[in-house]
Amino acid sequence: MHALKMTYHVQCFKCAACKTPIRNQAFYMEEGEPYCEKDYEKMFGTKCHGCDFKIDAGDRFLEALGYSWHDTCFVCALCQINLEGKTFYSKKDKPLCKGHAFAPV
Known part of the structure; x- marks a missing residue:
């Protein structure tokens, strides 16, 4: 060969x-x-922290909270709103939107 x-x-x-x-x-x-x-x-290989599938060459992805994410997988852990390019907060290594980060528990 x-x-x-x-x-x-x-x-x-x-x-x-x-x-x-x-x-x-x-x-x-x-x-x-x-x-x-x-x-x-x-x-x-690099896996997405959100979906656990691999991030292929050419895929849009971002790095946040010490992990790699597909751009579509980086969402608020509670309401699923996409957080790419937005201000986000973290609790227990989970991304949260502003509304859920400061919501009473």
Whole structure:
């Protein structure tokens, strides 16, 4: 097989993490090493704190409260209003709109 401008035996072109031959599957490079999609996502991928799905290249996302979020997932934990670009507050690591941040408990 041909990959990275080189020729390999099919069984020799392996994921740097799990050592499984990559064969004709998608792979990703990190620091000069090939990784299968599963291991790459597990080791280097970014997940959205709101929905727990991966944030793909090209996705709109933001970082807040020490986490990464899809722009559509960064919402008030109580009323679900989108908080992207708005003033927000945090209680117990959950984003809140101004109305809910100061509402009596």
